[in-house]
Amino acid sequence: MEALMGKMIYGLLTSLDGYIEAPEGVDSRWSGPDEELHLYFNEMQRNLALDIYGRRMYEVMRVWDTYDRDPSIKAFERKFAQLWQQTPKVVVSTTLQEAGPNARLVGGDVEAAARALKAQTDGDISVCGAELAASFGRWGLIDEYQLFVYPSVVGGGKPYFAHGAPLNLKPLGTERLPNDVVLLRYAPA
Numbered sequence: 001m002e003a004l005m006g007k008m009i010y011g012l013l014t015s016l017d018g019y020i021e022a023p024e025g026v027d028s029r030w031s032g033p034d035e036e037l038h039l040y041f042n043e044m045q046r047n048l049a050l051d052i053y054g055r056r057m058y059e060v061m062r063v064w065d066t067y068d069r070d071p072s073i074k075a076f077e078r079k080f081a082q083l084w085q086q087t088p089k090v091v092v093s094t095t096l097q098e099a100g101p102n103a104r105l106v107g108g109d110v111e112a113a114a115r116a117l118k119a120q121t122d123g124d125i126s127v128c129g130a131e132l133a134a135s136f137g138r139w140g141l142i143d144e145y146q147l148f149v150y151p152s153v154v155g156g157g158k159p160y161f162a163h164g165a166p167l168n169l170k171p172l173g174t175e176r177l178p179n180d181v182v183l184l185r186y187a188p189a
Contacts, residue, residue, distance in 0.1 A: 005118065005119060005121075005122075006049060006050065006117065006118045006119075006120075006121030006122065006123060006124065006125040007123070007124050007125065007143045007144065008052075008118055008125045008127050008136060008141050008142050008143050008144075009124055009125065009126055009127065009142070009143065009144045009145075009146060010126075010127045010128075010133035010136070010137070010142050010144070010145050010146070011044075011126065011144075011145070011146030011147070011148065012128075012130075012146075012147075012148065012160060013033070013148045013150055013181070014147050014148065014149055014150065014160040015149075015150055015152050015153060015154045015157075016149055016150065016151055016152060016153050017153045017154060017155065018159050018160050018161070019154050019156065019157040019158060019159055019160065020130060020157070020158050020159070020160050021157045021158035022154045022156075022157045023154070023155070023156045023157045024157075033178075033179060033181075034178060034179055035074065035076050036178035036179070037177060037178040037179045037181060038076050038077065038080065039076055040177055040178065041080065042076060042079055042080045042083060044126075045080060045083040045084055045087060046083050047123070047124060048087050048123070048124050048125070048126050049087075049088075049121050049122060049123030049124055049125060050087070050088050050089070050090065050117065050121050050123070050125045050126070051084075051087050051088070051089045051090070051125075051126045051128060052089075052090045052091075052092065052114070052117065052125060052126065052127050052128065052132070053089060053090070053091050053092065053128045053129060053132070054091075054092055054093070054128065054129030054130075054131055054132035055091065055092070055093035055095060055096055055129075056129065057128045057129035057132070058089070058091045058093070058096075058099075058103075058128070058129075061084070061128070062100055064080065064081045064084040064085065065081075065085065065100050065101060066081075067081040068081035068082055068085070085101065085102060086102070087102070088102055088103075089102060089103035089104075090103070090104055090105075090106050090113075090117060091103055091104070091105050091106065092105075092106050092107070092110050092113075092129075092132055093105055093106075093107060094107045110135065111135075111139050114136060114139065114141055115139075115141065118141060127141075127142060130158060130159065130160060130161070130162040131162045133162070134161070134162035134163070134164040135164075137164075137167060137188075138164060140188070142188065143187060143188075144172065144185060144186070144187055145167075145169065145185070145186040145187070146183060146184070146185050147160060147183070147184040147185075147186075148177070148181050148182075148183055149181060149182045149183075149184060150179070150180075150181055151180045151181070151182075167188065168188070168189040169186035169187065169188060169189055170186065170187055170188075170189045171184070171185070171186055172185035172186060172187050173185050
């Protein structure tokens with residue numbers, strides 16, 4: 001019998017100068033996907049076995065818990081909300097007291113918990129949050145880095161690669177996506 005082993009992927013939209021968030025905070029004017037790109041992300045979400053979030057990113061994404069109830073949203077947004085709700089989630093936090101639907105909290109020995117999740121999961125695991133991904137990378141858990149590079153320069157903010165241990169990466173490929181976004185894929189060298 002083949003052992004389970006999840007593939008951990010850290011992927012986010014980033015500006016051309018490497019930021020996932022503008023200096024003022026989240027700013028969708030430079031990174032908001034149109035329908036065609038959103039459909040691409042919908043397919044990615046459909047194929048995930050698990051999402052692992054840091055607290056801040058989870059709090060941003062919680063909008064999808066109820067967004068599908070808004071009658072004014074577009075069909076592709078409603079579908080993403082439904083897919084997001086269906087995907088099991090783990091939230092790494094020492095400050096949250098509870099997590100939303102289909103989510104559970106992990107605190108304490110995060111490295112041990114992450115290793116166990118990877119070993120127990122069959123399929124792709126999305127790691128969401130720059131600081132969380134930096135820790136997972138230091139522990140050798142990230143299998144692939146996906147930079148969805150948006151053709152815009154924001155001049156500062158929160159970087160895709162959080163400060164920490166240096167990484168040596170090898171390219172896995174590139175893909176041109178809608179909205180003039182280029183997907184750059186890397187694995188640890």
